[in-house]
Amino acid sequence: MHRPAIRSRSGVSPMVSDAILTGIVAVSMAILLVWASWYAYSNPSKMAVKERFFIEDVWFNSTSTMGIYIYNFGKVSVTINRVYINGTDFTDYSSLSSSPLYLRPGEGGQIYIEFPGGFKPGAPQRVRVVSSRGTYVEVVAVVPY
Amino acid sequence: MIIIITLTTGVIFWSITTQRELNELDLRRASQELVIHDVEFDEGVVRIYVNNTGAEAVHVIAVWFVDKTTTPERHYRVSEDRIDNSWVPEGAYLWNITVHWSLPAGSNGHIYEIKLITDLGRAFVFIKQAPP
Numbered sequence: 117m118h119r120p121a122i123r124s125r126s127g128v129s130p131m132v133s134d135a136i137l138t139g140i141v142a143v144s145m146a147i148l149l150v151w152a153s154w155y156a157y158s159n160p161s162k163m164a165v166k167e168r169f170f171i172e173d174v175w176f177n178s179t180s181t182m183g184i185y186i187y188n189f190g191k192v193s194v195t196i197n198r199v200y201i202n203g204t205d206f207t208d209y210s211s212l213s214s215s216p217l218y219l220r221p222g223e224g225g226q227i228y229i230e231f232p233g234g235f236k237p238g239a240p241q242r243v244r245v246v247s248s249r250g251t252y253v254e255v256v257a258v259v260p261y
Numbered sequence: 262m263i264i265i266i267t268l269t270t271g272v273i274f275w276s277i278t279t280q281r282e283l284n285e286l287d288l289r290r291a292s293q294e295l296v297i298h299d300v301e302f303d304e305g306v307v308r309i310y311v312n313n314t315g316a317e318a319v320h321v322i323a324v325w326f327v328d329k330t331t332t333p334e335r336h337y338r339v340s341e342d343r344i345d346n347s348w349v350p351e352g353a354y355l356w357n358i359t360v361h362w363s364l365p366a367g368s369n370g371h372i373y374e375i376k377l378i379t380d381l382g383r384a385f386v387f388i389k390q391a392p393p
Contacts, residue, residue: 149267152267152268152271153267153271155268155271162275162279165279165283166279166282166283168286168382169382170382172323172325172338172376172378172384173325173327173336173338173376175327175333175334175336176333176334177333178333183336185338187322187323187378187382189290189380189381189382190286191282191286222322222380224323260332260333260334261332
């Protein structure tokens with residue numbers, strides 16, 4: 117009958133192991149606490165509800181060129197990155213395709229749309245501009261004859 | 262438990278603060294009310310006479326002039342740096358907002374839409390024929 121060999125190495129004392137475990141838990145809690153606070157106060161997605169902007173004016177230089185002027189009257193910066201006309205995405209035909217429109221609070225800026233097919237004269241156009249956070253503003257403009 | 266309490270408290274506090282700020286902003290915006298009484302086109306300036314019938318002072322940050330006679334319409338935006346008396350006090354009557362802007366050549370007698378833009382994103386419109 118074989119008896120297991122007695123090991124000469126001694127284990128970690130219960131006090132030391134308790135201290136290590138307590139340290140790990142405390143550090144983990146601190147990290148989670150910092151993350152939770154950051155999430156509650158500064159998560160970028162929460163800024164969407166603070167966005168406020170509106171369309172000052174829409175104009176047509178011809179039946180194929182449209183201009184839109186946007187003003188940010190909210191307390192957070194806004195990036196306009198998409199534009200829809202009558203529900204169709206016209207971003208690729210607009211100046212937004214090369215550079216999104218970034219507006220600080222109190223700033224205004226314009227978007228140009230060059231539509232090769234042309235807009236139908238006299239037809240109302242439902243213009244919707246959308247921010248990177250998903251907020252949108254919509255107006256109706258009529259193409260002149 | 263500490264994390265849940267912190268997270269919940271943070272979210273509730275943030276929601277209350279944000280809701281209060283936005284309600285205040287939206288209420289102020291809704292309470293802005295300018296009545297454009299008349300518009301005078303003069304040499305190099307346009308005088309816009311307004312009554313502020315709202316609950317507080319209104320700050321005009323831009324004026325649009327839209328020539329409705331031409332085809333296509335011509336739109337001109339004049340920003341605040343060329344507007345005098347852009348703050349319209351509460352209760353102001355026939356307040357004179359002076360815009361340093363000249364009628365384009367050949368547009369005498371044209372019908373103009375004059376649009377005042379406020380700092381809280383409101384627009385007030387008036388139609389006036391330019392002098393012949």
